Amino acid sequence: MCATCGCSGDAATGHHRHEHNHPHPHGHGPGALVEIEARILAKNDAAAEHNRAWFRGRDILAVNLVSAPGAGKTTLLERTIADLGAEMPLYVIEGDQASAVDAARIERAGAPVVQVNTGTGCHLDAAMVARGMQRLRPPTGAAVLIENVGNLVCPALFDLGEQAKIVVFSVTEGEDKPIKYPHMFRAAGIVLLNKIDLLPHVDFDVARALANLRSVNRTADTIEVSARTGAGMAAWYEWLRHERAAARQAASA
């Protein structure tokens, strides 16, 4: 047991060696040693917490949609806007390396949208989302759907201040995605198995895919949907309503 706080860790494993910002000069070695013990992601984490407080203060539900390229995130958003937009004010951040193609699609679907281009960057970070919010200006009570860059690697590390991470996993990808990209699937609060209308045409074993997901994430909700045909989408909307209510409770707490 950790002697510092009584948690199950061990002080020697470094999980909470004193993590603070002020340096400690020590005289040993040829040059002075300055202990830092700062998390490498500290700056992004701080910006994400700032976003989280900003969302909570405005009673806004923010979710972070991640997937491999082409899993159907934008199509999912288009259908969600069409079906749910009248009931829930939906605002969208579109993250891509380049172009405003997706933002144009979302705009046509009828939701306010801001396109964030990451340039050579492979993920959205919390500061980009903060800047996006200044342009998007979602009102109190809105739901902000953040479509991350299509990439199952880098976005796993960068907290945006969202309430939940949604992994969109399509049946054209192969059942082993969760064990090939465990970081991303581990971080998911919910996994949407998309393109189920294609199941008769592809060799995709749903049970095996879900078992693989369970080996890296025991708690994520899963919903099988087709954003194209609308199958299963009602359960996804129910999940969003539930999260919306949870955000409202957190805001009033």
Next chain:
Amino acid sequence: MHELALTCQIVETAAQAAAGRPVARVTLVIGRLSGVMAEAIRFCFPEVARKTLLDGAVLDIEEPDGWARCNLCGVEFATPDWLTACRCGSYDVTRLRGEELLIRSIELTEAA
């Protein structure tokens, strides 16, 4: 590719701690299950450090192996990846080591 963004953060944080004094060595802790490739950080570091207080500094990276405790039977065991189950078959584990992403310390070129 996120390693370049992380290397920029490392250099920025280390330079702040150095407070104007040149840095001879930077020590990081990057767990083997952290999702970050130490090799890629090593590749990016000299270029990102150029023309900063860290220009030419040696980069040391500690890479702790994955280690976990089973929440069912209490056994502690090595986890070379995310999929390693406990000997008792359980995947319900508490991760103890291997996810670290820390800047441990810097060594200044001159004594304090």
